[in-house]
Amino acid sequence: MxxxxxxxxxxxxxxxxxxxxxxxxxxxxxxxxxxxxxxxxxxxxxxxxxxxxxxxxxxxxxxxxxxxxxxxxxxxxxxxxxxxxxxxxxxxxxxxxxxxxxxxxxxxxxxxxxxxxxxxxxxxxxxxxxxxxxxxxxxxxxxxxxxxxxxxxxxxxxxxxxxxxxxxxxxxxxxxxxxxxxxxxxxxxxxxxxxxxxxxxxxxxxxxxxxxxxxxxxxxxxxxxxxxxxxxxxxxxxxxxPHVPNSQTALFYSAIGMLGELETVNIGVGYTMPFQLVGQEWINGAQLADVLNAKKLPGVVFRPLSFKPYYGKQQGKQLSGVQIHIIDNAKINLTNIQLHVIETLIKLYPEKNPFSIADSDRNAMFDKVAGTDDVRKKLTDGVTASTIITSWKNSIDEFMKVRKKYLLYE
The missing domain is CATH 3.40.50.12170 (Uncharacterised protein PF07075, DUF1343)
Known part of the structure; x- marks a missing residue:
């Protein structure tokens, strides 16, 4: 007792x-x-x-x-x-x-x-x-x-x-x-x-x-x-x-926001789930979900769905794609998700490469948000998302040394 x-x-x-x-x-x-x-x-x-x-x-x-x-x-x-x-x-x-x-x-x-x-x-x-x-x-x-x-x-x-x-x-x-x-x-x-x-x-x-x-x-x-x-x-x-109505959306913004800059696929902006979706008329949602889930990315699951945006470039169009479900905040790498999504879209729909069909000013905006043109160029050239992500390690390690000096909380 x-x-x-x-x-x-x-x-x-x-x-x-x-x-x-x-x-x-x-x-x-x-x-x-x-x-x-x-x-x-x-x-x-x-x-x-x-x-x-x-x-x-x-x-x-x-x-x-x-x-x-x-x-x-x-x-x-x-x-x-x-x-x-x-x-x-x-x-x-x-x-x-x-x-x-x-x-x-x-x-x-x-x-x-x-x-x-x-x-x-x-x-x-x-x-x-x-x-x-x-x-x-x-x-x-x-x-x-x-x-x-x-x-x-x-x-x-x-x-x-x-x-x-x-x-x-x-x-x-x-x-x-x-x-x-x-x-x-x-x-x-x-x-x-x-x-x-x-x-x-x-x-x-x-x-x-x-x-x-x-x-x-x-x-x-x-x-x-x-x-x-x-x-x-x-x-x-x-x-x-306006498109970050709750704290969960902040996570999804980091997971797919870069892709949205291209305006070639819908990421849920214009619908009820901003930054949680990847959809377009030419996407097969079930196929995209299967390929992304086969990657076994930690902390995330992709579910096929259809949706019709209420405003924006795809207003009123029936889109097919996936919903991003975060199932483990501790394991997920948010930023990596969009690289894997873009890599998969290029692989499945090469004639609809999100960069190739984007306006030049949107590619330029993607590069600004990405902080480099290296991501766009390498994905277009067929370099895998995993290879690109691995290449960041040394510079991140150097940043961590600087960052450590200014942390105010345990």
Whole structure:
């Protein structure tokens, strides 16, 4: 009986530890009574993902906080209010709730100008990212850090979880010849860091333009561990962009997002499962599923299905293809999936090579997101996905040595 009681007690303790809610940087800052912001004029870079665990916007918290003088807002891709589609330009405007000026960092200007920063002592960054190099928020952060360094403005990152977890590092290192706003720095496609950790790396490794270094302060989370996936944090998820409505979509984005840049097959965007599908009129779903499943890729199963997108290039067309089912988060390599899918499509349908039938500008966009043209060229030449993936190992090993210096969490 005593042993049973001890077992139950330990189980309860273990469960409570597992369910302890992660405390994001904004809540840690609030508990300090915003000490580091007192008496300073504050500019806030945020969007709808900048919330507390009880759904209160960082904008509203700062606007009402005693001693915090919020003077301007800055909006990334999709805008401060999250009402702009992917790639859509964001304009400057006046926020109707606070009456503050809102400056766009995803329009004519992607880097805050001296005029925008005039009268600001500190820039605060509070945006939930999804852990993929091609997602533009980290590049907005980096350019804001450069602007802060150039204009003698402090920079604070309110840290948030990496929804892919903090240990997952996948893909190739970006070749700087393909530097763009969907990839600016020599990091892997999935880089295994929080935005605060990445900010420390960029700042201290001299990777900002001209080796600039800003006065950086990262407000760390509490109760977050590297092994955690989003569900383990028990935090609410707010869609980070229109096609990333839940935390699971963040995983699928890294698994198939590159392929979607070609616009030659549908990846579920325009249907109810963005980034979870691979389909086209000329695909035999059962055949594609059989060949992909025969590869025995860890942690994933492909199921044949038919679907009809509601909007986009394939609107109203009956498509056949596969649904990607993640069955083991710990074993799956997300980034590798799209290489195996493309390799298989070329093998099964050589006359429909996704690269050959794509417009040239879409191939160029694929290369930017991939951070190289090597993937496209080698897959087209018949090099296997496994061979390409193996070739990344040495450069990833070197990145891991650099990354290790800036990890803030166990």
């Amino acid at each position: 005593k042993n049973l009681f001890q077992f139950i007690l330990l189980s309860v303790i273990a469960s409570s530890i597992l369910l302890t809610q992660t405390k994001p940087g904004i809540e840690v800052l609030a508990e300090s009574n915003f000490k580091i912001l007192q008496g300073k004029r504050v500019g806030l870079i945020t969007n709808p993902t900048g919330i507390t665990s009880d759904y209160i916007s960082t904008v509203d918290i700062f606007a009402k906080a005693k001693g915090v003088n919020l003077v301007a807002l800055f909006g990334p891709e999709h805008g401060v209010r999250g009402d702009v589609t992917a790639g859509g330009k964001v304009d400057n405007f006046t926020d109707s709730t606070t009456g503050l000026p809102v400056y766009s960092l995803y329009g004519k200007t992607r880097k805050a100008t001296p005029e925008m920063l005039r009268g600001i002592d500190v820039l605060v960054y509070d945006i939930q990212d999804i852990g993929s190099r091609s997602y533009t928020f980290i590049n907005t952060m980096a350019l804001a850090m450069e602007a802060a360094a150039e204009n003698n403005v402090e920079f604070i990152v309110l840290d948030r979880p990496n929804p892919l977890n903090g240990n997952r590092v996948e893909g190739n290192i970006l070749d700087l010849k393909f530097k763009s706003f969907v990839g600016q720095y020599p990091i892997p496609y999935v880089y295994g860091m929080t935005c605060g950790e990445l900010a420390e790396l960029l700042n201290n490794e001299g990777w900002l333009d001209g080796g600039k270094k800003c006065k950086l302060n990262v407000i760390k989370m509490e109760n977050w561990k590297r092994w955690m996936h989003w569900d383990n944090t028990t935090l609410p998820w707010v869609l980070t962009s």
